[in-house]
Structures are given as C-alpha cells and as structure tokens.
Amino acid sequence: MFDQSYVIGVDVGTSSTKSLLLNDRGLVLSSARVDHCLYSPVTDAAEQDPEEILAAVVQAIGQTVQTSQIPASQILGLSFSTAIHGLIVIDAAGKPLTRCIIWADNRSADWAEQVKRSPQGSGIYHRTGTPIHPMSPLIKIIWLRQEYPEIFERTSKFISIKEYIFYRLLNQFVIDYSIASATGLLNLKSLTWDPEALDLAGISARHLSELVPTTQVLKPIKAEFAAAMGISPETPIVIGAGDGVLSNLGLGAIVPGTVAMTVGTSGAVRAVSDRPLTDPQERLFCYALTPDRWVVGGATNNGGVILNWLRQQLSIETTHEALIQLAQTAPVGAGGLIFHPYLLGERSPLWQPEARGSFLGLTIHHSKAHLVRAVLEGIAFNLRMIFQVVQELTGPIHTIKAAGGLTASGLWQQVLADVFAQDILFPRERESSGLGAVILGLYALKVIDSLDVGFTSLSEVYRCQAIPANVEVYQRIMAIYQQLLPGLQREYGAIAQLQQELSGNPPTQLGN
C-alpha cells in the first residue's frame, strides 16, 4: 500500500503553472507545465486572467495524472503552492471585477510611498511582516479605493489567485496563513486580520476569506473539474502555502544557518525562523510556512528578466545559451564594468520602486561580452546584498541552496559562488516550490510526521566551490558597486518621474 500512494504538487507561478506527481518517497513520476499570459495594458500594470490560470491548473494536473498512468484511487491528495501578493476583486455574485493584479504591478507606487511615510507605516510592517510596497495587497486595495471608487464600492471580496482557484474548484473562500501573511493585512503574532491595517485599507474582515492553517484539507472538488483532472472528487486538497516559503521547504532549507536562494525571472534569498521576525530597517519580509516555521527574506525584481532584455531590446544574441556563452568570453569582473540591475525598480535590498539600472565605468575597451558578463555579476551582487541583510537578522549562514531557471548554467553557478564567497549547493531538482508543496501535502495528510524529510531528490546536489582569486576580484568590485548606490538612489526619483512624463502614455487605467 505504502509505495502505491502518490501526491500531486501544483505550483502556480507567475509565468506558468507546474504540476508534479511524486510518490511518498519523493520520486518524481510525471510533471507538466502550462504557461500563463501577462497583461500590461498600461504603464506599470501587470495582470493575469484568473480563469486562464484556473484552466492552466486543471490542464497541468490532468496532464500529470494522464502521463503517470496512476489510477485515481492511488492519488492520495493535491497540495498547492501559489504566487503571493496577487489581488482579485470579486463582486457579490462571485464575478471578478478585475484581473489578478500581480506582485509586479506598480500602479499603486504613490500610495505605497504615502503609507510608508505615514506614522502608521512602520508599525504595519512590523505587525504584518509585509513591506509597504506596491506589491502588497494592502496598498493595492488603498489604491483601488482612492483611484477606482466605483470598483471598490462594488467589491464583495478581495482575494488572491489561490482563493480564486479554490472558490472555483470547491466553492469556498478560504485563505491559508502563508498567503495571508503576504497581504499586509495579517497580524503575524495573533494570526488574525490586523484591525489597523483593515482600517487603513478601508475594509473589514468580511471582505476577506476565512483563515486556515497551511495544512488544512479541503474537499470535495466539483465533479466537472475532478473529471477534467482525472481524479476523484473526494481527493483531499491540502491548501498549501506561498511559493517562496515552499521553495525553502522543497530545497530542504528550513533549519537555522541555511538559506534558499531562487534565481529565475526574479530572485530571492530566504531563511527560516521559529517565530515571526522583522527587520528594524524594514528591508525584509516575513511570511508563514507553519505556526513554528517562518520564512524571512528579500525578493529582487531583477533576475533573469534582465537577460531577456539584453536579447530582446538590445539584440545581443538570440538565445539564452548564446548569451551565457558570450559572457563566458569576458574575464571575471567584466573588465571593471559595473552593472546595477534595477531596470524594474527594486524591492529588496533597496525598496525603491523608482530605482533604475545602470552600466557604470565604461571604457572604450568594453565589448558586448563585458556588458553581458557585467549583467550576470550585477544580479549576483544584488542577491549578495539581500543575503547580507538576511544574515544580519537571522544569524550566520553556513549553507546556501539555490534553485530557479538560471541556476542551470555552469557560469551562473560559478559567478554566484564567487560573489557569495562560499560554496553553493545546486539541487538537481529545481522545481523547489512544487516539491515543497508535495512535502507539506504529505505532512498534512500524515504520510510523513516531520517536514525535515530525507527525500533523495533533496540530497542530490551539485556543490559549486568558490574560487579564491575570483572572490577577491568580486569583493573589490562589490565595494564600489555599493559605494555608487546612495548617490544614484538620491536621483532615481527625479529620473523615474522624468521617464514617466516622457513616456507620453495616457493616465493610469485599469486593464479590465
């Protein structure tokens, strides 16, 4: 019986939904991936279609089940990882009044600035663990209330993509503590909605879903969806958590002294604490995994997306692989060319939506290979800055585990190890959030009795060793990288405003 039970982990990310079917010892039997569209109808907007994502979830699960040829009866359950911060506005009939306004949407930047400067700002961050930033659903709700009162008035519920999926699959409005802890509205100590945050948002608890633990089991699934997925309607669904905290779990980075680093389109560095922990300088988030495991970290907007920019906007090479190969022809340190990667503004470590990117220190000897290498190195320096802040708050880090699309490249692995000046472990299984969802699912379904599970898929790692000579070069460059920042940060506001005015775009509008 034991080796005949299987769990499906579903990871609803920004660019795609991935589904993984594993046995109870952590072996991946099948997987599927369905890509999402990102809509940006006006400047700073970043939206996704909730029905499109629901369809991706159903399709990905269905494909996984079908490929695996496992009978529905042996599927013990499903468990969900979803992107955090997204906001969907629902009317009384359960109909969406907006698309899902995702973390990357920057339209509420002015309201974030106001709240941050207000006397309440700091208290709200420290109680809710969510930095005051346009990514935060709290800020998005304030923006909606102020700029789109006609939508705000018609709202019955403010929900996330995970709540939307479960509302559609199960007809329930529930939210796990993990997703809730990233709304800017949850009091981390009491695990209840924070009255002052609700007040600032201008809403009450009835506008939000019912709070449940991340191990909560839900059912039954509506028949038509269960059929489309090829599973029984009685299959238990573990509500799961946010993708970041589950990535830590999936990487086995849930013990003190270990951090998980993700480098995909964006990037993040996260450690685990046994209690909610916030940063006196307000540079880190704190989100829930379980009541005694909290994930403390920082996320950058500017990861592999910058490499796509080099290809698409600057026409440097046509494939990612060719770009990496070109970077490899430039020397360590890119001939002293320094790159600040803040093309999409920045969350950690700057928390400055108006931040911008720069190539600094150009000479006539720099070629496009130097530019590409400087970009890789700049992204790594920025991640290192986040790492240092995390270390300050959580104590010394002896183990770094990294995952995400970009970590597949040998050059990237070496640059990261050399910039971080320590060995980095790269697990072979890079779908860390989906794997984390599976582990949490097995735990919630009582197949395993601890989250510190010894899956083989976790122990298969490549250890990339830092090269001392490179470390020395990077330490010198990083000192200059950081010295250059404060002066530029003082000008980013003026630059961003100028760019906004020059863009000649019509005033901010909702896409839906």
Next chain:
Amino acid sequence: MFDQSYVIGVDVGTSSTKSLLLNDRGLVLSSARVDHCLYSPVTDAAEQDPEEILAAVVQAIGQTVQTSQIPASQILGLSFSTAIHGLIVIDAAGKPLTRCIIWADNRSADWAEQVKRSPQGSGIYHRTGTPIHPMSPLIKIIWLRQEYPEIFERTSKFISIKEYIFYRLLNQFVIDYSIASATGLLNLKSLTWDPEALDLAGISARHLSELVPTTQVLKPIKAEFAAAMGISPETPIVIGAGDGVLSNLGLGAIVPGTVAMTVGTSGAVRAVSDRPLTDPQERLFCYALTPDRWVVGGATNNGGVILNWLRQQLSIETTHEALIQLAQTAPVGAGGLIFHPYLLGERSPLWQPEARGSFLGLTIHHSKAHLVRAVLEGIAFNLRMIFQVVQELTGPIHTIKAAGGLTASGLWQQVLADVFAQDILFPRERESSGLGAVILGLYALKVIDSLDVGFTSLSEVYRCQAIPANVEVYQRIMAIYQQLLPGLQREYGAIAQLQQELSGNPPTQLGN
C-alpha cells in the same frame, strides 16, 4: 595677377593630414587627404610615427598641387595647422628616440596628478594656459625623466610634430607661439619659456626650439621634398598655428560673442579673447593665435569616437549612417536614459583622466535605439557644459558655429541646437582648420590685411533652429545629468584603478 595666386593650407590632424588649395578669395580648388596610423602598444599609450606623418604631408600637398594643375610659380605659399600637445624626443643627431606621443596618451596621468596637487600646479596653469593634464608636453617630459631616465638623458630636443616636419623640410628647429602655448612651458604674458615650468620639467630653453610668431615665413624647402610636392623650393612656408585656434579662424569665429565648436572624433568649444585669459577653476585652456587673438576653450576626449565604440565593440549597426538612422527612431530624450560619455577619461569639463562612461536610468523599455540616441545626447550635454564654462569666462555668446565630421548629420545638428537651446550655424566647408591656415597664410604673406576676411566659404552656412519642445526636455535631462556627476566623480579613481589592475597588462612601457 591677383586672381592667379593660390595658397595651400595643410592640416595635420590626429587621424589624417588634409591639404587644401584655395585661391585668394577663399575658393577651394583641390584637396587631398592621407590617413595616419595610431599606435597603442601598451594600455594608455597613443603614438604616431613622425616619418609616416611627414610622408603624409608631402603626399597630400603633392596630390593637391597635381590635381589642381596650377603651375608651381602661381603657388604663393603654404601654411600649416597641426595637432597640439604631441611630444617627440630627438637626440643630438636629430634622430627621434620616441614616436610622437600624442595628446591622447595617458601614461603620464600619475605625474599630472602630482603636479596638479603640488603648490606650483595652479600657478603653472595660470601662467602657461595649459591645464595640468597628461596631454601636456610639460607633464610628458616629467614622466619621461622619472620613468625613462635613459631616454631623457640622451635627449637633445623636445619637439612637436610641426617642429619635426619643419626640421625635416627646412633643417630648422622653430616653434610658433601657438604650438608653444599648448606645451605647458610658455609664459603667455612674456611669450618666453617659463623658468619655473622649465625647472619643473628638468630642462632648459636649449632643449626647445626657437620661438617665432605664427605669421613667421620660412624657407627654402629642401630640394627633394619640394620636388615631391611639385612646388618651388623657394615657396614661402607660413609656420601657422595649432589646429584648434585655426579652426576658430576658419569658421570666422574670432569676434567676441562667437564660439567655434568642433565635433569629430573628439570635440571642443572655443571663443576668442584679445588677451590671455585663464579660468579661476582651471577648466579651460588658453592658446595663442596671434599676439592679440587668444583662443579660450575646452576640449573633450569623447566625441564621435563613442559612436565607433557602439559599432565596433557593441556591434550595434555596421555603418555610421545606420547608427544615426537607428537613433532617429528613438524619441527626443531617449526615454529618459542618460549617458555620460567619459569612456576615454575626460579633459574639459571634468579634467579627470580616470572618468568613465555610464548608461544611467535603464528600464526594461529601453532598446538599442534608445542607447544610441542617449549616446548622441550625452555627447551634446557634455559639450554644452564646456560651452557654459567658456561663456562664464568670456561673456555672453550669441553665435555658435560648428564644424567637424559629425556635424554632417541632420539628427546631430538638431540634437546640438536643442541641447544648446539656441540656433547653431553649420558652415558648408567643414575643413575649418585647413581653411584657418589658409587665411593666416594669406595674412602673413600680406595678400589680405586682416584676419576678419569675408570669404564666401565662410558665409555659406546652414542655420539649424532649436525646437522649443525639445529644448524643454533636454533642460530637464541635463539637470539630472549634472546632478549625477559629482557622486560618480568621487568613485572614478577607484574604478579606474580597479580596471587598471584587472587589465592584467604588463607595467607601462614605451612603444619605441
């Protein structure tokens, strides 16, 4: 008789020697151009071969004479414009011990820094009119004495490329006040070698050539050279002046309120004063044209050479024309992308050899068209900064006349007018230094009695009008451009040193 006399102007520049044959009313009858090689055997070196340049002079003059079919007897004389700052070391036998170490050579940077910081630095600048900088022959001599004592000890004379040419053509060591005024060794008030500067260089007046006015007439030319040029050995040679001051003359920019701007590989902005004038903040040079016409201005290292870098190093387009066309597809202001053009370090307006280039304010929306346009605009902002300093020192400027290779493009003309926020005149004849040499030659040979000559070639201009809406955009960007500078300037020293160390080049060596 009057309309049967002709003068040849020879302009020995950095990248080529050009020869122009004009009649005495300023009409160009023939011209020729012979390119030079630039040698950079080690980092920061920039050298040219004196014999190769002499050959180019002979060849260019010969071609001009031959093409024009003017009989040698009707050629009234030759007059010379040459690049300033170059240093050639000659032994007692008249044999060069070095190549011509030109203005762009940066190997003496550390010595420039030392002299600048010394108690004598400021006084030397104010007495000699030449900024303390590695371009200055004074600094190059100090560098040679300190780092190549074995060459210094064997030196009989320190000369410029013009002195070398005349030594070879006429067997005389003579230097005009204009070239001398750019050596850092000439006292502008007394028009004699400055004893304190000589002392600092560790040389005496016998190591330098005989000082003569820019209208000095020399002859006879050695027979073999006269024959190769197709002219009579008795043809008078007017010694002429430096290329910058002659460009003012050739553009008709020698009256108060008028500046000449050159934008070629490098660039410069220059006004005329009736007496030597130096800048309290030491940002401008002051070189002689005649005893009562002094040229005050600033030169930038970073002109069209940066566009070549875009093509050659970043592979953005293959021709200059395509590059300009691409820039034209980006909006005015390049979407708020700011470029500091200091890829070759900078003379005016920063006087910081360690300065470096930067793209600042990058967003995901910027394409390579934005990058190219930002480069054009950045070069123009930098020229505007020099213009402002010149205006501060010499009084209000109502007329700007521009010449040089880059000013042929309509986009460039418009960007310059919009950035300068005033109309700019672009003479059709862009060989302003050669034309200036002809005018000075005609004056020295007493064909004309004033330098304020009304040549048709001077009055044929295209007036490019500033567009108010663009002016407004550029004024906003320029404010940010300048705000960003001081913070970066504080870091350039560290960046330059890092780059020097990373370059892995062997220690400084002389190329010859």
